[in-house]
Amino acid sequence: MDMDLTLAPDAPIFDAEAFRLTPLEAALTARARDFGQRVLAPRAARWDREAIFPSENYVDMHKEGFLGVCIPKEDGGEGADFRAYCLTAAEMGRYCGATALTWNMHVCSTLWTGALSDDLEMEAPIRAQHLARRKLHYRRILDEGAVYSQPFSEGGAAAAGAVAFGTTAKRVEGGFIVNGKKIFASLAGHADYYGVLATEDRGEKLSRRDTLYIAIPAKAPGVSVVGDWDPLGMRGTVSRTLLFKDVFVPEDAALMPDGLYFQAASRWPHMFMTLSPTYMGLAQAAYDFTVKYLRGEYPGMPPVKRRMYPTKQIAVAQMKIMLEQTKALWFQAITDARPDPSKEQVMRAWAAQYTVMENANALAALAVRTCGGQSMLKSLPLERIYRDSRCGSLMLPWTAELCVDRLGRDCLYEKGEKDE
Numbered sequence: 001m002d003m004d005l006t007l008a009p010d011a012p013i014f015d016a017e018a019f020r021l022t023p024l025e026a027a028l029t030a031r032a033r034d035f036g037q038r039v040l041a042p043r044a045a046r047w048d049r050e051a052i053f054p055s056e057n058y059v060d061m062h063k064e065g066f067l068g069v070c071i072p073k074e075d076g077g078e079g080a081d082f083r084a085y086c087l088t089a090a091e092m093g094r095y096c097g098a099t100a101l102t103w104n105m106h107v108c109s110t111l112w113t114g115a116l117s118d119d120l121e122m123e124a125p126i127r128a129q130h131l132a133r134r135k136l137h138y139r140r141i142l143d144e145g146a147v148y149s150q151p152f153s154e155g156g157a158a159a160a161g162a163v164a165f166g167t168t169a170k171r172v173e174g175g176f177i178v179n180g181k182k183i184f185a186s187l188a189g190h191a192d193y194y195g196v197l198a199t200e201d202r203g204e205k206l207s208r209r210d211t212l213y214i215a216i217p218a219k220a221p222g223v224s225v226v227g228d229w230d231p232l233g234m235r236g237t238v239s240r241t242l243l244f245k246d247v248f249v250p251e252d253a254a255l256m257p258d259g260l261y262f263q264a265a266s267r268w269p270h271m272f273m274t275l276s277p278t279y280m281g282l283a284q285a286a287y288d289f290t291v292k293y294l295r296g297e298y299p300g301m302p303p304v305k306r307r308m309y310p311t312k313q314i315a316v317a318q319m320k321i322m323l324e325q326t327k328a329l330w331f332q333a334i335t336d337a338r339p340d341p342s343k344e345q346v347m348r349a350w351a352a353q354y355t356v357m358e359n360a361n362a363l364a365a366l367a368v369r370t371c372g373g374q375s376m377l378k379s380l381p382l383e384r385i386y387r388d389s390r391c392g393s394l395m396l397p398w399t400a401e402l403c404v405d406r407l408g409r410d411c412l413y414e415k416g417e418k419d420e
């Protein structure tokens, strides 16, 4: 049963005037905040407790226009660009981490094929074909509420961008034959299409340049979902293993033309930041919880105030400082996002990704310590926020470790520099 959390509307994470949001950003973030508070928050405990996919949320997200948030306006969507999406997704993450994270996988199938692709180079006939093909995907999403996922992890070095994906697509008459395995495939068994990254098998050594991005229908013969999903946090993402055995897909299943994914990964690196908005929202949620709880205003809890203790005030001050630092850096990084960013901008994106992922969990840990024993009971959302937020820095390709590795190297080396 849904939990009743009738609350006064929350203040925005990024105030539209103070952060000079565009009218579209202001409108979308307000809608997401309202939706999150009204629809996502009351249901969030259930997906977590039972480790089940939030299907009901997707039905409602379709009704309220969120599945098409990044579909270009001319194709019938909301037309959000990268920054507008990130800001909107942060508001979603504040209320249900698993829904925001899985929604991200879905949205990427429209953002990468939409606003991002529009920034990339394509010969005119290829672009015309791409525009026609993406319409097919967009219509399924807008008209039928189709949900896409984004399985790229394989358990090897490919998801970190180090080698070519081992999942292969062989060109045959009229389409491709796909073979391979994806682990941690969020929405497994629940998405209508799996947006798979595969390497074209040309009969020679697999190359990252030949990465294809293909929408495989969940019901296609040869697709199966195996294993279970019983993790620490983000339990509603249902990120089980996907197997593809001689799966045939027609040519128009290609979400991007040949070579375009490789171009995007090289020229639009901020595309790998899209997992961070969920965790920006969770960071805000940990802080919001603490303030309400210490003021004795958390719904359903006895109105006991704890705010008068200096140690609690110091802890909340620390949380606020950490939250504002996180917001400021992240906001600048999502504002930097563009094709061919400078080295400084890419380094800032890694620093922002690291900061959001690590600080979301640090804030949640501080919140538990400060609020005390009752705050970590399963009847309250804080312990879920704590567990969900632990997952952020593990997510490839920009894990906290890889961000540190890359930053350390790029701070000390210019392109082409080597030691004796």
Ligand SMILES: Cc1cc2nc3c(=O)[nH]c(=O)nc-3n(C[C@H](O)[C@H](O)[C@H](O)COP(=O)(O)OP(=O)(O)OC[C@H]3O[C@@H](n4cnc5c(N)ncnc54)[C@H](O)[C@@H]3O)c2cc1C
Binding pocket: 105, 150, 151, 152, 153, 154, 155, 156, 157, 159, 160, 162, 183, 184, 185, 186, 187, 233, 234, 237, 239, 391, 393, 394, 395, 396, 397, 399, 400, 401, 402, 405
């Ligand atoms: C809740 C959740 C949902 C997810 N959903 C999806 C999804 O929908 N689609 C998807 O594709 N993936 C998804 N992932 C998967 C995620 O991106 C990782 O692939 C997953 O966490 C498995 O990582 P691993 O343990 O196999 O990492 P490993 O490859 O074993 O790496 C372990 C750690 O070593 C470091 N490392 C890895 N490679 C290198 C390298 N080349 N150099 C230096 N250090 C390295 C990284 O810090 C990494 O965290 C999800 C993960 C989580 C936690």
